[in-house]
Amino acid sequence: xxxxxxxxxxxxxxxxxxxxxxxxxxxxxxxxxxxxxxxxxxxxxxxxxxxxxxxxxxxxxxxxxxxxxxxxxxxxxxxxxxxxxxxxxxxxxxxxxxxxxxxxxxxxxxxxxxxxxxxxxxxxxxxxxxxxxxxxxxxxxxxxxxxxxxxxxxxxxxxxxxxxxxxxxxxxxxxxxxxxxxxxxxxxxxxxxxxxxxxxxxxxxxxxxxxxxxxxxxxxxxxxxxxxxxxxxxxxxxxxxxxxxxxxxxxxxxxxxxxxxxxxxxxxxxxxxxxxxxxxxxxxxxxxxxxxxxxxxxxxxxxxxxxxxxxxxxxxxxxxxxxxxxxxxxxxxxxxxxxxxxxxxxxxxxxxxxxxxxxxxxxxxxxxxxxxxxxxxxxxxxxxxxxxxxxxxxxxxxxxxxxxxxxxxxxx
Numbered sequence: 001x002x003x004x005x006x007x008x009x010x011x012x013x014x015x016x017x018x019x020x021x022x023x024x025x026x027x028x029x030x031x032x033x034x035x036x037x038x039x040x041x042x043x044x045x046x047x048x049x050x051x052x053x054x055x056x057x058x059x060x061x062x063x064x065x066x067x068x069x070x071x072x073x074x075x076x077x078x079x080x081x082x083x084x085x086x087x088x089x090x091x092x093x094x095x096x097x098x099x100x101x102x103x104x105x106x107x108x109x110x111x112x113x114x115x116x117x118x119x120x121x122x123x124x125x126x127x128x129x130x131x132x133x134x135x136x137x138x139x140x141x142x143x144x145x146x147x148x149x150x151x152x153x154x155x156x157x158x159x160x161x162x163x164x165x166x167x168x169x170x171x172x173x174x175x176x177x178x179x180x181x182x183x184x185x186x187x188x189x190x191x192x193x194x195x196x197x198x199x200x201x202x203x204x205x206x207x208x209x210x211x212x213x214x215x216x217x218x219x220x221x222x223x224x225x226x227x228x229x230x231x232x233x234x235x236x237x238x239x240x241x242x243x244x245x246x247x248x249x250x251x252x253x254x255x256x257x258x259x260x261x262x263x264x265x266x267x268x269x270x271x272x273x274x275x276x277x278x279x280x281x282x283x284x285x286x287x288x289x290x291x292x293x294x295x296x297x298x299x300x301x302x303x304x305x306x307x308x309x310x311x312x313x314x315x316x317x318x319x320x321x322x323x324x325x326x327x328x329x330x331x332x333x334x335x336x337x338x339x340x341x342x343x344x345x346x347x348x349x350x351x352x353x354x355x356x357x358x359x360x361x362x363x364x365x366x367x368x369x370x371x372x373x374x375x376x377x378x379x380x381x382x383x384x385x386x387x388x389x390x391x392x393x394x395x396x397x398x399x400x401x402x403x404x405x406x407x408x409x410x411x412x
Contacts, residue, residue, distance in 0.1 A: 020071050020072050020073060021070055021071065021072070022070055022072060025068070026070055026088065026099075029068060029099035029100070030096060030099050032099070032103065033095070033096045033097075033098045033099040034095075034098070035103055035104055035105070036098035036099060036101050036102060036103050036104060037098065037101050037102055037103075037104055037107050037120060038097065038098055038101065038140060038141065038144055038146060038149070039067065039101055039120045039121050039122045039149055040119040040120060040121065040149055040150065040330040040333060040342065040343075041058065041119070041120075041121040041122075041149055041150045041152060041326060041327075041330055042121065042122045042123070042124075042127070042137065042149045042150070042151055042152070043055060043058075043121065043122070043123035043124070043125070043152045043154065044124070044125075044127040044128040044133075044151055044152060044153050044271065044305070045124070045125035045126060045127055045128035045129065045153065045154065045261075046125060046128050046129065046153065046154060046155065046156075046161060046261050046262075046264065046267075047125040047126065047161075047165055047168070047257075047261060048125075048156070048161050048164040048165045048168060048261075049125070049154040049155055049156045049161055049310050050154045050156070050308070050310040050313050051079070051123055051125040051154050052075065052079060053313050054123070054152065054154055054308060054313070055078075055079040055080075055121070055123040056079075057319075057323060057360070058121050058123075058323075058326075059078060059079075060356075060360065061119075061323075061327070061353050061356050061357065062116070062117050062352050062353055062356050063110065063116055063117025063118045063119055063349065063352070063353065064119060064120070064121065065101070065102045065106070065118065065119070065120040066078035066079070066120070066121070067079070067080065067081040067100050067101060067120065067121065067122045067123065068081060068099070068100045068101070069081060069082065069100075070082065070087060070088065071087075079123045080122070080123050080124045080125065080126075081097075081100035081122045081124055082124055082126070082249075083096075083097050083099075083100055083122075083124070084097070084124070084127060084130065084132070084133040084136045084137060085124065085126045085127070085130055085133065085243075085248060085249040085250075086243035086247065086248035086249060087248075087249070089242075090242040090243045090244070090245070090248060091241065091242050092132070092136055092235075092241055092242070092243055093241035094136055094137075094139040094140035094143055094230065094241070095140070095143060097136075097137075097140045098140075100122065101120050101122075102120060106118075111344035111345065111349075112344065115345075117343075117348075117349035117350075117352050117353055118343075118344070118349070119327075119330055119343070119349075119353075125154075126249050126250065128153055128261075128264075128267045128268070128271070129250060129257050129260050129261050129267055130249070130250065131214050131215075131217040131218040131221075131247075131251065132217055132218070132220055132221045132235070132243065132247065134270055134271045134274040134275070135221035135222075135230060135233075135274050136221065136230070137149075138274055138275050138278040138279070139229075139230040139278070141278075141279075142228060142229075142278050142279070142336075145335050145336045145337070146333065146334075146335055146336060146342060147279070147333040147334055147335070147336065147342070148275055148278070148279055148304060149330075149333070150306060150326050150329045150330050150333075151271060151275070151304050151305045151306065152305070152306045152307075152308055152326060153264065153267075153268050153271075153305050153306070153307050153308070154308050154309075154310060155264045155307055155308070155309050155310065155401060155404075155405060156309065156310040156311070157398070157409050158262030158263070158264065158390070158394040158397050158398060158401070158409070159262070159387060159390045159391055159394060159398075161261060161262050162198070162258055162259065162261065162262050162390055162394075163198070163382050163386075163387070163390070165257070165258065165261060166198045166201065166255070166258060166382060167373065167374060167375055167381075169254045169255055170194075170375055170377075170380060171373055171375065172254075173194060174376070193252070193253050193255065193256075194253070194255055195255055195258075196379075196380060197379075197380060197386075198258065198380075198382045198386050198390075199386060199389060201255050201258035201259075202258050202259045202389070202390070202393065204252070204255065204256060204258070205252075205255075205256050205257065205258045205259040205260055206259060209252070210251065210252040210256050213246060213247075213251035213252050213256075214251050214252075214260075216247075216251070217246075217247040217251045219234065220233065220234050220235040220239070220243075220244075220247065221233050221234075221235050222234075228277070228278055259393060262394055262397060263394075263397055264307075264397065264400075264401050264404075265397060265400035265401055265404055266397075268302065268305050268307065268404075271304060271305050272302060272303065272304055272305060275303075275304040276303065276304070279304075301404075302404075306322070306325065306326055306329070307404055307405055308322050309405045309407045311407055316361040317361065319361070320357050320358065320360070320361040323357050324354055324357055327350060327353050327354065327357075328350060330343070331343045331346040331347075331349060331350040331353075332346070
């Protein structure tokens with residue numbers, strides 16, 4: 001018999017999503033997007049690597065204005081916009097990214113009238129692994145005629161990250177099932193989804209089918225005519241800047257990133273390559289990292305991405321230095337082809353922010369961290385053999401990451 005529409009699964013799914021959304025505010029923000037600012041700092045991810053901690057510390061700095069999140073959820077509010085991974089019905093037009101941030105008049109009022117610092121950030125932990133986000137973010141700033149934002153990648157041991165994400169996502173699946181979201185679109189996710197063990201998830205992630213999906217997604221934002229304008233890409237010409245369902249949030253589903261999220265160095269290099277192509281003509285000191293120690297000077301070779309190991313978040317002085325460096329770069333951003341700073345009264349604003357950083361790390365700050373609860377189904381819980389398998393899989397990555405961060409991840 002033909003399926004009845006709308007099915008009970010559709011009704012349950014639709015009701016659950018509407019209950020978590022802010023539809024009227026989304027519409028208002030789309031309409032006022034041209035009158036809004038772009039973020040000064042974007043935390044690219046990775047998931048389960050301390051992005052919530054970093055976002056909370058950024059939010060506590062004077063002048064910080066948090067991003068809009070379309071989901072009403074305590075772990076996401078004030079941290080993640082989810083714009084460039086397709087959560088807004090697939091729309092990822094770079095010109096509308098501003099909808100997630102404050103109005104320009106709010107910036108003007110704070111800086112010119114109240115004489116206060118003003119900056120804003122986005123913290124979507126799904127950007128770093130996304131095959132399309134880097135090109136879309138770069139295009140948003142190229143169109144706006146601004147220096148690129150300060151890009152931040154939070155990292156940790158790839159093995160620990162993979163196990164933590166496996167647990168977190170499976171607990172999320174269980175939570176969704178409790179709301180009636182217990183049927184899968186096999187045309188979108190295939191019959192192999194969701195994988196039942198972390199080993200099967202790694203096989204799924206490295207399968208020919210998932211690799212093809214990621215390659216096809218990257219092709220959507222590939223510009224083949226030599227220009228820098230993303231309007232000549234397939235995503236613009238064929239899809240009108242709307243990600244196809246198979247390309248959201250990650251092609252193949254959330255668990256398709258088991259084994260991909262932990263490839264930090266290659267994911268970071270993708271952002272470096274794309275941003276260098278988009279902004280290389282302007283030799284800009286803004287993107288030169290200003291390390292605080294000789295050790296950082298020795299290891300830091302990136303121009304656009306600042307790497308923050310999760311280990312430094314528990315070391316007060318080290319984390320304070322990382323925050324100060326991020327904000328120094330943000331304060332030096334200018335509009336392209338000019339010396340006009342994006343920060344008004346940048347020197348005074350930065351002094352105020354750095355004073356706050358110094359004060360914060362003289363005392364203990366309560367930071368809410370997302371729970372990495374073990375799975376209720378013990379058969380799905382990673383074993384010691386799984387950890388050995390992951391260590392072998394990430395062996396080269398751990399060496400690359402150790403060189404990049406100065407943290408020893410070998411032998412994890």
